[in-house]
Amino acid sequence: MFSRDRWEEILEALNANKFRTFLTAFGVFWGITILVLLLALTNGLRNGVTADFGNFATNSMFIWTQQTSKPYKGLPKGRRFNFKLEDVATLKNDFPQLKYVSPRNQLGGYSGANNVVRGTKTGAFQVNGDYPEFIKQQPMDIIQGRFVSYSDIKSNRKVCVIGTGVVKGLYDKGERPLGTYIKINGVNFMVVGTFKVSNSQGDKEEDANTIFVPFTSFGQAFNFADNVGWMALTAYDGTNITTLKPQILETLKSRRTVHPEDDRAIGNFDLSEAFGRVNGLFSILGLVGYFVGALVLMSGIIGISNIMLIVVKERTKEIGVRRALGASPWMIKSQILQESLILTILSGMVGISFAAAVIWGLNYVLDMSGPVENFANPSVSMSVVFTALFILVVSGLLAGLIPANSATKMKPVDALRIE
Amino acid sequence: MGNNSLHVLKGINFDVKQGELVSIMGSSGSGKSTLLNILGMLDEADEGSYTLDNVPIKNLNEKIAANYRNKFLGFIFQSFNLINYKSALDNVALPLYYQGVPRKERVERAMHYLDKVGLAPWSHHLPSELSGGQKQRVAIARALASDPKVLLADEPTGALDTKTSYEVMELIQGINDDGKTILVVTHEHDIAQMTKRIVNLKDGVIIDDSMVEQVRASQYV
Numbered sequence: 200m201f202s203r204d205r206w207e208e209i210l211e212a213l214n215a216n217k218f219r220t221f222l223t224a225f226g227v228f229w230g231i232t233i234l235v236l237l238l239a240l241t242n243g244l245r246n247g248v249t250a251d252f253g254n255f256a257t258n259s260m261f262i263w264t265q266q267t268s269k270p271y272k273g274l275p276k277g278r279r280f281n282f283k284l285e286d287v288a289t290l291k292n293d294f295p296q297l298k299y300v301s302p303r304n305q306l307g308g309y310s311g312a313n314n315v316v317r318g319t320k321t322g323a324f325q326v327n328g329d330y331p332e333f334i335k336q337q338p339m340d341i342i343q344g345r346f347v348s349y350s351d352i353k354s355n356r357k358v359c360v361i362g363t364g365v366v367k368g369l370y371d372k373g374e375r376p377l378g379t380y381i382k383i384n385g386v387n388f389m390v391v392g393t394f395k396v397s398n399s400q401g402d403k404e405e406d407a408n409t410i411f412v413p414f415t416s417f418g419q420a421f422n423f424a425d426n427v428g429w430m431a432l433t434a435y436d437g438t439n440i441t442t443l444k445p446q447i448l449e450t451l452k453s454r455r456t457v458h459p460e461d462d463r464a465i466g467n468f469d470l471s472e473a474f475g476r477v478n479g480l481f482s483i484l485g486l487v488g489y490f491v492g493a494l495v496l497m498s499g500i501i502g503i504s505n506i507m508l509i510v511v512k513e514r515t516k517e518i519g520v521r522r523a524l525g526a527s528p529w530m531i532k533s534q535i536l537q538e539s540l541i542l543t544i545l546s547g548m549v550g551i552s553f554a555a556a557v558i559w560g561l562n563y564v565l566d567m568s569g570p571v572e573n574f575a576n577p578s579v580s581m582s583v584v585f586t587a588l589f590i591l592v593v594s595g596l597l598a599g600l601i602p603a604n605s606a607t608k609m610k611p612v613d614a615l616r617i618e
Numbered sequence: 619m620g621n622n623s624l625h626v627l628k629g630i631n632f633d634v635k636q637g638e639l640v641s642i643m644g645s646s647g648s649g650k651s652t653l654l655n656i657l658g659m660l661d662e663a664d665e666g667s668y669t670l671d672n673v674p675i676k677n678l679n680e681k682i683a684a685n686y687r688n689k690f691l692g693f694i695f696q697s698f699n700l701i702n703y704k705s706a707l708d709n710v711a712l713p714l715y716y717q718g719v720p721r722k723e724r725v726e727r728a729m730h731y732l733d734k735v736g737l738a739p740w741s742h743h744l745p746s747e748l749s750g751g752q753k754q755r756v757a758i759a760r761a762l763a764s765d766p767k768v769l770l771a772d773e774p775t776g777a778l779d780t781k782t783s784y785e786v787m788e789l790i791q792g793i794n795d796d797g798k799t800i801l802v803v804t805h806e807h808d809i810a811q812m813t814k815r816i817v818n819l820k821d822g823v824i825i826d827d828s829m830v831e832q833v834r835a836s837q838y839v
Contacts, residue, residue: 204721215703520699523660525688525716525764527681607680612660615699 209538212510223506224546226499227594231550231587232557234492235579239558241488243577245481249474250575254338254396256299256433257474260440262447262467263429264455271458280455280464282427290430293450296438299336302427304328304417306384315369315410316382322368324361326383326410328417336433337396339406344377344392351413357420359383360392364407381410386420388412440471493590500543500594507539507602518606519614528607535603536596543595544588551584626652627663628822634768634801639794639832641802641810644819650803651772653819657801658691658770659683671767688716692761696773698753700745706756707732707741713764731759735789751782758789762798769793769800775809781838787812788835808833 213220267278287302306314306326313321334346346360359381361369366376376390388410396406418424432447434440448465451457457464511518518531561577626649634640644650655661656668659678668675670690678686692713693699700709711728719727732738735755737748745753754774761769771790775783787809794800794814802813810816811833818826 204715211703516699517701520695520701521712521716522680522684523658523687523693523699524713524760525684527684527716529681530684530716610661612655615660615695 205534205537208534209541212534212538213542216510219506220542223503224542224549226502227496227543227546227591228499228550228553230492230496230499231547231591232554233495234489234587234590235551235554235583236557237488237492238485238583239554239561239577239579241481241484242579243561243574244484245478246576246578247572247574248477248481251573252470252474252477255470256336258436258438258440258471259336259431259433260444260467260469260471261429261431262451262465265464265466267457267461268463269458269461271461272456274456280457282430282451282455284425284427286451286454287427287430289450289454290432290447294443294447296434296443297432298435299332299431299433301330301333301336301431302414302429303333303431304414304421304423304426304428306417306421314384315365317369317379320369322365322408324365324368324408324410325405326412326417328414328421328423329411330414333411333431336431339394339396342393342395343375344390346392346394347411347413352415355416355419356413357386357388357416358391358413359388360394360411361390362407362409363393363395364404365410366393368408383410383412384421388416388420441469441475444469496590496594499546500598503539503543503595504598504601507535507599508605510538511535511602511606514606515609515614515617519609519611519617522607522611523615531607532603535606536599539599539602540592540595543591543598547588547591551587625664626822627656630666630819630822630824632817632824632827634799636767636799637794637797638815639791639800639802639813640815640817641804641813642817642819643805643807643810645805647821648819649822650805650819654770654772654801654803657768658693659687684716688713688764690767692764692766692769694754694757694761694769694771694774696776698745698750698757698777700753700756700760702745705742705744706737706748709745709756710760710763713760717764728759728763731762732756734762735759749782750778751785754778754782754786755789758786758793762793767799769798771800771802773803773805775804775806783809784835784838791832791835 264280264282267274267276267280270276282302284302287300290297290300304327313323314326315322315324329347330352331347331349341360342363344360347358350356351358361376361381365381369381370376370379376393379390380387381390382388394411412420418426432440434443444467448467449459451465452459452461455464521531522528558577558579565571565575565577630649630653642650642653652661656663659675662678670686673686673690675686687693700706701712704712707725707728710732711724714724714727729738729741732741735758737752737755737759740748740752745756748756754777758774761771769790774790775786778786783806790800790802791812800813802809804810811830812835813830814832815829816826817824
């Protein structure tokens with residue numbers, strides 16, 4: 200269909216009126232540029248907002264105890280209770296879909312009182328009792344040493360892993376923290392590692408001012424026994440944590456003797472659901488981008504259709520001559536169709552390239568000026584590019600359809616008579 | 619056009635044999651162009667039959683008509699009707715393009731016919747760079763390119779001065795000498811005298827159809 204001769208025919212025809220070809224092509228160029236840019240900006244917004252979720256595994260939920268709101272089996276309402284370590288074992292056992300179940304305990308926290316001492320320096324830091332797998336749920340970079348290990352857990356070792364903020368607060372410049380001791384609430388812990396959380400937007404300071412100690416030593420040192428403050432659960436990729444949530448809650452309620460319909464006894468935050476909601480929002484924004492972009496593109500397409508109609512009108516006589524020389528109506532039609540198709544695709548490609556250049560420029564500026572709140576790395580995927588090309592092909596054909604039909608409507612004898 | 623139909627031709631009956639050079643004469647409105655258009659399958663007669671090389675031409679749809687035009691007929695127009703953004707060579711090659719002749723062969727054959735009309739050195743010129751006589755000669759080469767059975771010329775000298783007209787007629791006579799059947803519509807007597815047979819039309823009927831002594835155009839050039 201696209202032989203060399205066809206190409207020549209088409210390029211000759213397009214070249215015959217360069218300026219008009221350019222102006223016509225500009226409409227489509229502009230439309231596709233706006234379409235791609237809108238999608239890239241949507242994506243940038245999405246990237247920026249989801250960065251707020253940090254690196255935390257998104258198929259996760261947090262779960263903690265509150266006060267009961269219903270009396271149950273002789274127990275009053277308003278009762279406080281705690282999860283126990285054996286609940287963790289039960290969850291791991293009953294729910295093979297769960298990848299990680301991390302019990303956690305916590306001391307201090309943001310704007311708490313001073314709780315950590317080293318020599319003459321003191322500081323107020325958040326102290327977490329954790330299991331080794333927690334680092335897989337919330338990825339962090341270990342700068343020196345190591346994270347908490349299972350042998351720490353087993354032998355209740357009093358070791359700790361400290362954030363960069365803690366290092367800054369308790370150590371002089373150039374001092375090596377590994378192997379030194381810090382006193383947390385009066386108990387000495389040896390520093391075995393330092394870390395930083397690489398991708399957390401809002402909580403940078405809080406994350407840096409955190410100390411991790413083994414969960415078991417935490418319970419022993421600070422008198423938490425086998426109580427569990429809260430848990431971080433992550434499911435395997437195949438299972439959505441939100442679908443597991445009701446069963447998990449049910450299991451925990453029955454184990455802690457809580458009324459099955461007591462919704463306020465156990466608190467939870469479903470990261471997957473929150474993430475899904477944000478994702479949904481941006482899917483809609485993406486749709487809006489497609490919609491608006493397609494509408495702008497459509498005016499470009501109408502422009503092409505319009506010009507092709509004029510071209511057909513202008514070339515009525517030429518078309519008559521071609522038909523006298525033996526061109527069948529379909530040959531004429533397909534030539535008009537292909538002219539509009541090529542015009543559309545060419546200008547569309549230039550538009551996509553131009554949009555890519557603008558996106559590149561945006562990223563360059565963003566890299567130069569540092570991160571901007573809620574906006575990062577505007578980009579489009581290859582699938583968007585292919586979708587855009589598909590839209591172009593379809594619209595190029597649509598644009599040529601009416602002009603192609605009008606080209607062969609006139610009888611050749613009448614077409615030849617036109618001056 | 620519209621609802622007012624006008625009967626231009628009112629009963630025409632004539633045969634043209636192979637190798638004839640016929641001129642169709644008549645004042646404007648006599649129906650000579652309409653006759654030529656019907657013969658050229660650009661227009662269709664309301665009644666009557668038309669047989670070309672033993673093929674009855676009837677019930678034409680546009681696709682078949684295009685195919686017949688391409689195979690059987692070559693057109694020469696008063697205003698040349700060259701495609702102005704194509705070179706002389708490409709113009710001549712156009713009917714072959716629609717025949718689906720491969721590119722290389724097309725260029726060869728087109729070049730052959732351009733050479734025949736004496737324009738080989740101008741093959742890559744655009745029509746705008748050629749004189750009127752040259753343009754008409756390119757158009758004649760184009761009409762010949764598909765090796766048609768009949769050439770139909772509608773006032774081929776109408777836009778040319780006398781000297782160039784004779785040159786073009788000389789070329790047409792030469793082509794006829796090679797055995798090609800040619801019909802020429804004209805209203806100039808001297809041009810008509812250069813054919814072998816003159817058909818005179820008036821108000822849609824043939825009033826005279828006679829063989830003439832052919833005047834060779836070469837004696838004027």
